Amino acid sequence: MCGIVGYIGSKPVVPILLDGLAKLEYRGYDSAGIAVLTEQGIAVEKSVGKLAILAEKLAHNAPQGTLGIGHTRWATHGRPSDINSHPHTDCAEKFAVVHNGIIENFQKLKEWLAANGHTFRSETDTEVLPHLVEHFYQGDLLAAVREVVKHIEGSYALGIICQDEPDKIVAVRKDSPLVVGLGQGENFIASDIPAILSHTRDTYILNDGEMVLLTANEVKVFDQQGQEINKEVFRVHWDVEAAEKGGYPHFMLKEIHEQPKALRDTLSGRLATDNSRVLLEELQMTPEEVKQIKKIFITACGTAYHAGIVGKYVIEDLARIPVEVDIASEFRYRNPIIDQDTLVVVISQSGETADTLAALREAKNRGARVLAVTNVVGSSVAREANWVIYTWAGPEIAVASTKAYTTQLVVMYLLGLYLAQQRGTLTQEQIREVVTALRELPAQVEAILGREEEIKGFVQKYAHCEDVFFLGRSIDYAVAMEGSLKLKEISYIHAEAYAAGELKHGTLALIVEGILVLALATQMDVFDKMVSNIKEVKARDASVVGITFEGEEELAKSVDEVIYIPRTHKLTSAVLTVVPLQLIAYYVAVARGCDVDKPRNLAKSVTVE
Numbered sequence: 001m002c003g004i005v006g007y008i009g010s011k012p013v014v015p016i017l018l019d020g021l022a023k024l025e026y027r028g029y030d031s032a033g034i035a036v037l038t039e040q041g042i043a044v045e046k047s048v049g050k051l052a053i054l055a056e057k058l059a060h061n062a063p064q065g066t067l068g069i070g071h072t073r074w075a076t077h078g079r080p081s082d083i084n085s086h087p088h089t090d091c092a093e094k095f096a097v098v099h100n101g102i103i104e105n106f107q108k109l110k111e112w113l114a115a116n117g118h119t120f121r122s123e124t125d126t127e128v129l130p131h132l133v134e135h136f137y138q139g140d141l142l143a144a145v146r147e148v149v150k151h152i153e154g155s156y157a158l159g160i161i162c163q164d165e166p167d168k169i170v171a172v173r174k175d176s177p178l179v180v181g182l183g184q185g186e187n188f189i190a191s192d193i194p195a196i197l198s199h200t201r202d203t204y205i206l207n208d209g210e211m212v213l214l215t216a217n218e219v220k221v222f223d224q225q226g227q228e229i230n231k232e233v234f235r236v237h238w239d240v241e242a243a244e245k246g247g248y249p250h251f252m253l254k255e256i257h258e259q260p261k262a263l264r265d266t267l268s269g270r271l272a273t274d275n276s277r278v279l280l281e282e283l284q285m286t287p288e289e290v291k292q293i294k295k296i297f298i299t300a301c302g303t304a305y306h307a308g309i310v311g312k313y314v315i316e317d318l319a320r321i322p323v324e325v326d327i328a329s330e331f332r333y334r335n336p337i338i339d340q341d342t343l344v345v346v347i348s349q350s351g352e353t354a355d356t357l358a359a360l361r362e363a364k365n366r367g368a369r370v371l372a373v374t375n376v377v378g379s380s381v382a383r384e385a386n387w388v389i390y391t392w393a394g395p396e397i398a399v400a401s402t403k404a405y406t407t408q409l410v411v412m413y414l415l416g417l418y419l420a421q422q423r424g425t426l427t428q429e430q431i432r433e434v435v436t437a438l439r440e441l442p443a444q445v446e447a448i449l450g451r452e453e454e455i456k457g458f459v460q461k462y463a464h465c466e467d468v469f470f471l472g473r474s475i476d477y478a479v480a481m482e483g484s485l486k487l488k489e490i491s492y493i494h495a496e497a498y499a500a501g502e503l504k505h506g507t508l509a510l511i512v513e514g515i516l517v518l519a520l521a522t523q524m525d526v527f528d529k530m531v532s533n534i535k536e537v538k539a540r541d542a543s544v545v546g547i548t549f550e551g552e553e554e555l556a557k558s559v560d561e562v563i564y565i566p567r568t569h570k571l572t573s574a575v576l577t578v579v580p581l582q583l584i585a586y587y588v589a590v591a592r593g594c595d596v597d598k599p600r601n602l603a604k605s606v607t608v609e
Contacts, residue, residue, distance in 0.1 A: 002086070002100040003029060003072035004178065005195045006159040006169050009186025009216050014062045017070035018055055020188075020195035025051060026244050028395025029072035030080035030378065034058075035087040035096035036068035041163050042096050046085035066216075067166065069159045069189075071098040075377030076392055077106070078123030088127045090134035091119055094163040097133065099126040100191055101155035101176040102392065104269035109151065128152075133160060142213050145170045146226060149211075154268055155261075159189050172211040175264060180204040180212055180219055182233065187214045193236055194243040204231040250596045252398035252490070256582050257449055260442040262403040263575070265392035266410045267438060275435040276428065278417040282389050283371070290422035293343045296323045297368075299331040299359045300347035303401040304373075304408060306482040308347055310574045311412035313475045317571060318426060318434070319419035328355035332362045342368040345415070349396065349404040351379020360384055373411050375404055389415065398597045400490050402582050405482060406445075406575050413438055413572060437569035441576070444566040448579045451563075455583045458561050462543065463591035465516040469507070470497040470581075471537070473530050476520035479574050483518060483581030490599045491589040500533040513541035518581065521548040521555055522565070522573040534558045545584075547577055 003024030007016045017034045032054045033046025043063035047054040051072065071086035078084040087096040103109070106125035109132065114120065118131045129148065136147040141162045155175035162168065171178060171189045181188030181196035181203055188196040189212070193203065206212065209224035221231045238247055248254040270279050296315060298308035305327055312323040326336070328346070332355065338344065344363035348356045351374035360381055363370050372385035375393050382388045391407035417434060420426045426434075462468075468487060470480035477499045484497040498507050500519070511517070517537050521530045527548075535558055537544055546559035549567045556562045565576040589596050 002074050002191065003195065004069070004098050004100055004157060004159055004189065004191040005071075006069040006098070006171065006189035006214075007186065008067045008167070008169050008214050009183065010066055011186065013065050013068040014058055016199070017068055018051070018058070019198065020190060021051055021070050021072050023194040023197070023240070023244075024072055024190075024192060026397060028074055028397075030075050031073045031082070031085035032071065033073075033085045033087055034068055034070040035089070035098075035161060036063040036065040037161055037163065037166050038063050038065045042089065042093055042161065044087055044089060044093075044096060046082055046087070048080050048082050048085060067161060067169065069096060069098045069161055069169065074394060076102055076390060077125040079378040084122045084124050086126060088122065088124065088130050090130040092134065095130045095133045095137070096161050097126065097129045098159045099129060100157040101174075102265055102268045103128060103152050103156065104154035105152065129158065129160075133162075137162070139164070141165045141168055141170050142211070145172060146211065149174075155265060157191055167215050169214040170211065171206075171214070173206045174208050175261065178206045180206065180214065180221075182219060185216055187216065187219050189214065192244075192246070193238075194240055197236060197240055197243050201236040203234050203236060205234050249590075250398065250586070252400055252402065252586055252596050255396055255398055256402045256579070256586065258394070259403045259406050259579065260446045260449075262393040262407050263410055263442045263445060265394075266407040267442075268392070270414055271435055271439055275432050275439060277421055277431055278414050278435060280389065280414060280418045283387050283418060285387075285422065287422045290419055292341055293321055293419075294341040295338075296321055296343045296345060297326060297331070297336065297338060297363070298323060298345045298347065299326045299328045299356065299363075301328050301353055301355055303405045303482060303485065304347040304349060304353075304356070306478060306485065307405055307408035307412060308345070309478040309481065310409055310475060311345070311347075311415070313478060314412050314416040314571050315419065318416035319423055320425045321419060321423075326359075328353070328359040331359045336366075338363060338366050338368045340367045340369070344368045344370045345373060346370060346381055346385065347373040347408055348379075348381050349375045349391075349393075349401060349408075351376040351381045353381075357381055357384070371415075373408060375407070399599055399602050400486055400585070400596070406578065409575050410438065410441070434569055434571065437572040440568065441572060444568060444576055445579055447566055448576060452583060455563065455580055456587050458545070459584055459587040460591060462516050462545075463588045465514070466493060467510070468493055468495045468516045468518065469511070470495065470518045470520070471500040471530075471533060472497070472520035473500050473526040474523040475571060475574055476523055476530075476577065479577045479581070480518070480520055482578055483520075483585070486582055486585035487588065489602060490585055490596050491592055491594055492600070493588065500530055504536075508536065508540070511537055511540040511542050515542040517542045517544045518584070519544055519546045519559065520577050521546055521552070522577055523570055525570075527552070531555065531558055547580055549573075
């Protein structure tokens with residue numbers, strides 16, 4: 001979720017780039033930079049840290065020009081640093097590139113380019129791009145970029161400038177957003193509308209595979225076959241605040257809808273093209289080291305803790321290693337039994353959660369090896385762990401986590417499969433089944449989001465409820481815990497999650513008329529038992545909303561409403577069942593007039609005990 005801005009026209013470009021990047025600060029970033037085409041060539045200035053640091057540097061000696069590109073970086077490959085910041089250039093510094101996304105095959109391309117005499121300065125995947133442009137350039141920037149995209153795999157939004165063609169910007173997108181701003185004698189590119197809204201409200205929203213050639217007076221858009229196409233102008237009627245949210249009323253809803261992209265990015269480069277295995281280059285663990293693991297502890301807080309509970313089901317099922325899950329604040333004080341044969345997995349969206357960081361340090365002090373799962377490159381848990389797997393969710397603005405959670409789930413699947421591969425606990429067919437299910441998840445989440453109005457409609461019936469129970473069995477119970485948390489933290493409704501088999505052990509006493517129960521029923525080996533539990537609830541006059549797979553019509557006979565989700569593997573169902581729960585929590589909170597993005601008494605990152 002980096003930020004891109006580009007300008008070509010007659011005005012000084014530096015103030016326009018800095019203003020545009022400032023409008024994208026809400027997306028989060030760890031460094032910023034610009035490239036300006038001057039009379040002397042391409043001038044690049046970039047700095048780690050806040051945009052103000054870059055602005056201060058430029059205040060004293062800004063390059064002069066009317067064409068340039070700018071970028072705010074959210075690190076995925078390479079720690080935050082001046083060198084790793086964008087824009088990146090080629091050997092001769094004739095080309096500059098800004099990039100959002102992930103180049104999956106960058107390592108092979110880097111080795112090939114290095115063998116052909118190219119020299120690299122950074123640790124990033126992006127740096128291969130200007131070198132590829134340099135390699136293929138024969139006097140036509142558009143043609144060179146068209147050749148480059150034939151060789152790269154992954155997701156990208158690109159802005160490219162060339163010293164030898166000082167009247168052009170070339171841009172292209174695949175799976176990462178990019179818009180073109182249309183002006184009079186000037187044109188723009190940006191990763192999001194707020195960056196250009198003070199200059200123009202007329203835009204082209206680029207589709208996947210489309211490439212654009214900008215000059216000061218003209219914009220040409222081409223399809224994947226290189227044919228020029230006529231784009232419909234999209235006129236923006238939002239104000240700046242709404243534009244930051246992509247037209248959504250709240251960041252939480254925007255981030256719910258960003259989940260398909262976040263899932264694709266987190267899976268990017270980590271699944272074999274033939275679905276035969278997962279590829280986790282971050283974990284350089286030998287089969288012997290994996291087999292040495294006698295036990296795994298997963299420790300985290302809040303939503304990340306719930307992802308860890310799903311992880312327990314997944315890892316034990318796939319890799320056959322015993323797993324304990326602890327709340328980080330309890331783990332650090334309970335004298336856990338761990339040693340050098342223990343793997344401790346810490347999960348933290350920010351990588352700075354105080355209790356989780358303390359648990360990490362406690363585990364290392366006791367001789368355990370630690371694997372961090374985090375969304376922030378260069379964060380404390382990433383630096384201090386033995387290994388790290390990043391969730392490429394991009395920044396989350398809303399306090400209530402959505403896309404960070406689902407990408408953490410994906411990492412749990414990847415980790416479980418990786419350990420299973422090393423230990424030989426699954427057949428090739430079983431591995432392929434789960435990997436195939438992972439690859440299908442982004443499109444399946446999109447299908448669920450396509451039913452949003454249906455979910456929004458029936459929410460109105462239940463927004464008045466003051467007590468809500470979430471029920472599930474097996475992995476559905478783990479997801480029920482997250483659904484309960486989402487509802488209580490943003491709507492302030494009392495919500496609890498229970499294992500459905502525990503109803504008769506006390507919980508059933510609370511089930512009366514007017515109580516809402518959300519029942520998850522995706523685990524087919526306990527489906528009949530779950531239906532029996534639902535009937536017990538209905539017999540006490542509760543209202544029940546069920547969630548199950550498409551085609552399971554039997555559930556509809558026992559509940560008041562059914563939300564159907566696409567069929568998937570029993571383990572990967574967790575990603576799909578939580579999406580309706582996120583939407584229910586969101587629309588209930590809206591109906592009750594709550595501040596969805598900033599719930600009372602809560603903060604996004606808990607950096608104190």
